[in-house]
Amino acid sequence: MSSLDRPKFWPKTTQLYPFSNMSERRNLRTGSGSVWNVVKFQDGVKQDGGYRATADTECRCRKCEGSNSPSNVWWEFQVHTATHVVFDDVDVNIEYDWCELNCVTCDKTLGNKLMEMYNHFYNVRRKVWKKYFASRSQHKLTFIVSHPHGCSKQVSVGQWKDRLEVDERSKFTYTTCTCPGSSGAQVHCLGYDDWNWSDLVHSGSFKSGLNCSGVGFV
Secondary structure, three states: OOOOOOOOEOOOOOOEOOOOOOOOOOOOOOOOOEEEEEEEEEOOEEEEEOOOOOOOOOOOOHHHHOOOOOOOEEEEEEEEEOHHHOOOOOOOOOOOOOEEEEEEEOOHHHHHHHHHHHHHHHHHHHHHHHHHOOOHHHHOEEEEEEOHHHOOOEEEEEEEEEEEEEOOEEEEEEOOOOOOOOOOOEEEEOOOOOOOOOOOEEEEEOOOOOEEEOOEOO
8 A cells, every 4th residue: 555645746746646546555566776885794894895884783684683693794785766666754755756775684695696796786887987978968878777567677778868957966858768667767877877876766757758767966
């Protein structure tokens, strides 16, 4: 069921907010997201990964919270997605349509795999940013990696059309194809993706047929 606090319209518009008419119905909804900043901890000490610190000395995943012997090794990471995908009434930014989920796991197979994949992504992303930065306003290449309809991962490629300034941040429109379930996927506008950080996620579409991102830094 949708949160009862989910707004009926997007802020300052008459456009219906996603799933606002489903607050009393149980419907399967799907979305996409991206993993960021994977960090490994042991006994509360960072072993590998980003710059985040912790005051914990043991894993606080759901399994460990109910255990008499919680793991002393765990991984923390964030998932970036669109607010309207996971809306509740806690710390949401409806207008930017972006949110960050803090996650934890002590599954060694999953933790090591996430760490390896994120490090590879980080290194490749930096190279791509350097290659396309100077020509970013010429080719306007944009791609999205998402899970349309909750199915297997798909990559769609197009071009961005407009860069709109919102509170010293940016919102992009683009021709890159999406489907229901693509909301929350990271939008890669090559050359505008800062090699260290970007929080553009797919938000929806306009009546013109162009798709649009949420508001974020690039």
